[in-house]
Amino acid sequence: MEGMKSHPPAPTPKPAVPPPRATVSAVEMGARQREISVSEFFTKNRHLLGFDSPRKALLTCVKEAVDNALDACEEAGILPDVVVKVEAVANGEAPPPASQASRFRITVTDNGPGIVRQQIPPIFAKLLYGSKFHRLRMSRGQQGIGISAAGMYGQLTTGKPVQITSRTSARAPAHYFEVQIDTKKNEPRILEKKQIAWESPRGTQVTMEIEGRYQKGRASVDEYIEQTIIANSHVKLTYVPPEGETKEYARSYEQLPPAPREIKPHPYGIELGMLLKMLQDTRSHSLSGFLASDFSRVSPNVAAEICKAARLSPNARPRDVHGQAAENLYKAIQSTKIMAPPTNCLSPIGEPAILAGLYRQIKGEFYTAVTRPPAVYRGNPFVIEAGLAFGRAPEQAAQTPATKAIPLAEGEAEKDDHEVARIIRYANRVPLLYQPAACEITKAVLDTTWRNYGVAQSRGSLPAGPMVIFVHMASVWVPFTSESKEAIAEYDEIHKEITLALRECGRRLGAFLRRRERAHSEFRRRNIFELYIEEIVQSCNRLKGGRLATAKLRDQLLKMATKITGGGKTDELLGKNGSGPEGLPHSIIVTPEGVEGEVPVVAPNGAPAAEEPVAPPAAPEARAPRKTKGKATPKPRAGRKKKR
Numbered sequence: 001m002e003g004m005k006s007h008p009p010a011p012t013p014k015p016a017v018p019p020p021r022a023t024v025s026a027v028e029m030g031a032r033q034r035e036i037s038v039s040e041f042f043t044k045n046r047h048l049l050g051f052d053s054p055r056k057a058l059l060t061c062v063k064e065a066v067d068n069a070l071d072a073c074e075e076a077g078i079l080p081d082v083v084v085k086v087e088a089v090a091n092g093e094a095p096p097p098a099s100q101a102s103r104f105r106i107t108v109t110d111n112g113p114g115i116v117r118q119q120i121p122p123i124f125a126k127l128l129y130g131s132k133f134h135r136l137r138m139s140r141g142q143q144g145i146g147i148s149a150a151g152m153y154g155q156l157t158t159g160k161p162v163q164i165t166s167r168t169s170a171r172a173p174a175h176y177f178e179v180q181i182d183t184k185k186n187e188p189r190i191l192e193k194k195q196i197a198w199e200s201p202r203g204t205q206v207t208m209e210i211e212g213r214y215q216k217g218r219a220s221v222d223e224y225i226e227q228t229i230i231a232n233s234h235v236k237l238t239y240v241p242p243e244g245e246t247k248e249y250a251r252s253y254e255q256l257p258p259a260p261r262e263i264k265p266h267p268y269g270i271e272l273g274m275l276l277k278m279l280q281d282t283r284s285h286s287l288s289g290f291l292a293s294d295f296s297r298v299s300p301n302v303a304a305e306i307c308k309a310a311r312l313s314p315n316a317r318p319r320d321v322h323g324q325a326a327e328n329l330y331k332a333i334q335s336t337k338i339m340a341p342p343t344n345c346l347s348p349i350g351e352p353a354i355l356a357g358l359y360r361q362i363k364g365e366f367y368t369a370v371t372r373p374p375a376v377y378r379g380n381p382f383v384i385e386a387g388l389a390f391g392r393a394p395e396q397a398a399q400t401p402a403t404k405a406i407p408l409a410e411g412e413a414e415k416d417d418h419e420v421a422r423i424i425r426y427a428n429r430v431p432l433l434y435q436p437a438a439c440e441i442t443k444a445v446l447d448t449t450w451r452n453y454g455v456a457q458s459r460g461s462l463p464a465g466p467m468v469i470f471v472h473m474a475s476v477w478v479p480f481t482s483e484s485k486e487a488i489a490e491y492d493e494i495h496k497e498i499t500l501a502l503r504e505c506g507r508r509l510g511a512f513l514r515r516r517e518r519a520h521s522e523f524r525r526r527n528i529f530e531l532y533i534e535e536i537v538q539s540c541n542r543l544k545g546g547r548l549a550t551a552k553l554r555d556q557l558l559k560m561a562t563k564i565t566g567g568g569k570t571d572e573l574l575g576k577n578g579s580g581p582e583g584l585p586h587s588i589i590v591t592p593e594g595v596e597g598e599v600p601v602v603a604p605n606g607a608p609a610a611e612e613p614v615a616p617p618a619a620p621e622a623r624a625p626r627k628t629k630g631k632a633t634p635k636p637r638a639g640r641k642k643k644r
Ligand SMILES: Nc1ncnc2c1ncn2[C@@H]1O[C@H](COP(=O)(O)OP(=O)(O)OP(=O)(O)O)[C@@H](O)[C@H]1O
Pocket: 064, 068, 069, 072, 110, 112, 113, 114, 115, 123, 129, 130, 131, 132, 133, 140, 141, 142, 143, 144, 145, 146, 147, 148, 149, 204
């Protein structure tokens, strides 16, 4: 302000004469109108598709290609075997170190069904072209934008075309293509096509060169791969990162998830505009026929009931139903009682596979998983699944010093207050790595009162402690908050289901923690008794003039000490003998002595399938790899107890 005082007073402005405004006629404006192609639109708005920063762009490209590979394999009934390779590309001389590189080549290879030759150019170089948009069936992809947008981003930032090799069977030749998008027309431009010799008998390989940034940690390609493995135990994946060692993730579940069926839309889920369009497009000749054949859960009886409520003739021609009549029909549908949609269109991961995934990738002491029964939002069926991995692996717990260097102040909690739970979110088996705060899953975790289950939690924040919370939403249509598919939108029904699943996991965790605490205190008590038994035996013997059967008395007293301190139960809870986490369904407890509960590891011929995690997962589980203690890794056994 003082500086301003020293300025000379501003000259009083002369009354300005506004310059004459250029006027534009409607004809001139009309001449400027032009169609905008979808590719041009998304070139300008690439942030809508997840290409807003170089780091995120790298992840999005990998994710789109991997999601497609897994979708294709599963749809064709093939156990997926996917190779992901990310290389730093030289911008002139030798390739720079990955952390400084700004250009990457991404290659994703699958053993899927392959793609027929004619379809390759539009799939990879035409936006809004795909096989999944027009059907109601659970799949990772939905929109028909994913892979062509990734290719377009590469083209935009490096000028390089997308390279595709695909083969549909060992008897068919492999086709190689180089394609780019003609963004003006949203049509593919083929730069190269030929038949080549390819070692794979079947599958697809796509290579893109893009501008990106590689950095490990949260929301990185590495994290995406690790989380993908947790929710997709049936996938074999090889990841060749731009630096460091290749990671091999073996399959830990030797079965494909059940193939989801395609369903018709449920009447409660459609909007008026959609109903109008369906009335125009239907092949049925009568209104009741249209209702019964184009929707799920509408029987001829229900169709008749709807027509009656709408005061429309069941024999009316669907095309003639518009205006007020269509609105009446829409209202009648909403007020008629119709069965919930069928749920065979969904393929939840299932408790055993969630447990297997969490157990393999995250170190902990307690694991549990819950799959909720199907529910419906806006007419779309969905299933919520939740899981928990709690604590540190026994060997890590042993490494942490029992007593802190600085004594705790009065009232100070002994727990590690700085460590909070990590949430891993999934939609149709795809990890969601961005926008956690906008996601319904995060909101439901925050709204759950974790203190009820013995876990510390400050108001409005995540529960404290070493804990990973897994939540999966499986649906024919996941309501994402944007096209980049990062966060799940708020719906009451979804919130309720997530909350119920989390509470069940929480209850089991609470039961585990309570029991373990009780067992610990009983065990301490028993140790104290045992400490004095020898004294007592000797004293009694002296009183009896040395004529007592001391060995027998010692034995009896030891038995009594065990009995009054919880007996075998205490041993069991502390893992000193093993019979599984009783009363805790779909749970695993890990103790220094072994693993309690079923570790679902299904391998061909019952051979051990699970390998040690090749790399420690991202924080907070970025702990030392699990030690095998010479007894090897979890062996596939049908029994309740496994020793490691
Ligand atoms: N690796 C592959 N193997 C076989 N078919 C594939 C493969 N990748 C893509 N496709 C086919 O190409 C189509 C277009 O893929 P794209 O990723 O553009 O869209 P999408 O997966 O349908 O939806 P989204 O935009 O949500 O990813 C897919 O629907 C699928 O039919």
